[in-house]
Amino acid sequence: MTSEPNQTLVNPQTGHLAFKIYSIEGNNPFDHLQRLNYFSLIWIQEGSGTAKVDFASYSIEKDTLFSLSPYQPFMLDAEGGIKALVIHFHPDFFCIHKHQKEVACDGVLFNNIYSPPMVQIDESAKGNLQMIIGQMKEEVQNQALAQYELLVSYLKIFLITASRLKTEQSDEEMSEVEGEQPFVLQKLKDYINEHYKTKHSAGEYADMLAMSPKALAKLTKTHFNKTLSDMIAERIVIEAKRELYLTDKTVKEIAYELGYDDEYYFSRFFKKKAEVSPQLYRETLGSAKAKMN
CATH class of the missing domain: 1.10.10.60 (Homeodomain-like)
Known part of the structure; x- marks a missing residue:
């Protein structure tokens, strides 16, 4: 795998994006309908508006993490600019299906037909996720021994943390549903x-x-x-x-x-x-x- 200055790793066998992590502020590259051929995590850190995913609409709020599967249609209709952290990864880089027993995000963060494709990041998880992001950004530019393995480890921790958070929030929502x-x-x-x-x-x-x-x-x-x-x-x-x-x-x-x-x-x-x-x-x-x- 090779590295590019904009914190992108490319699969040398295919020439396609393998992993990318970057921040956006002000500009909104997701202001039109998109279907990307890799997994995407978009952590909204500042901004408001409406997210359209699978043609359903959801509110964009601070500290909302959107998790999108390959070819899942989405766009972010923000009111003004947004500040966000974005992670893209191709299944060739990390396959959530093959590693389901380790990460358990398939059917929770991704491919969850029963829940919106997002999770609210609370204060207790925020610090941990920010620390992991810092480590990813540093490692993606470091072409040292076992770079791929270390990046995958950081990504796994990020996915596990977010999946646990979403499971907790889903359980709380279900407990509030009345009657039978x-x-x-x-x-x-x-x-x-x-x-x-x-x-x-x-x-x-x-x-x-x-x-x-x-x-x-x-x-x-x-x-x-x-x-x-x-x-x-x-x-x-x-x-x-x-x-x-x-x-x-x-x-x-x-x-x-x-x-x-x-x-x-x-x-x-x-x-x-x-x-x-x-x-x-x-x-x-x-x-x-x-x-x-």
Whole structure:
């Protein structure tokens, strides 16, 4: 891996960005819709406005950390300038799927269909994260022995700290939900995770929960800010992305495992949701086979 002056590491095998860390102040490079082919962490340190992610809107507030997966559409519509810390990393540099047991951020920070793609950084975590960022910025310019290993270690600590924080905040939010709704919402999560490969319609989940589709639709919109159909589709696409990256299965094989007999119908479905074809997704993210991590 080689280093550039702007704190970017490039994968010498592909020539693509591997890791980048930088600060922005005043200017806003995310003021238009973007779909980046790597993971992004954007820590808003000053500024306000609206973030649009997956076409849902969220408030931009001080000390909010946005966590974005490859090809996840987003933009930051800030009121004036913003001050932020940005980390980009490609799956070739660090694959959250392969290291799930070590980091546990997949399904928490990233690829979480049940929670907004952000976490509020509290004062207790702030100092630790700032210290890790300082170490990353220093190491990214230091082409010494084991630079890659040390940077990955810092990134892991950052991801673990943020994931723990988000889990705590999610638990607190769920404890505030009234009546039987927490039970229903948890059962819905369990059913989606268990049946998304075979049950693709919202009505099937309403039947399993013994609820009317209308009542379930209202509940999911209230608590997840999205439709149940969108949640099911997101879960399918997340699994397809994992398979495209982690395995050398054909698109046809992946489609069949996810409950689609027609490879071309599945490819159209994937492209509609991910804004990129399965083939291009695999080409730009590569495959986990024979990677540096």
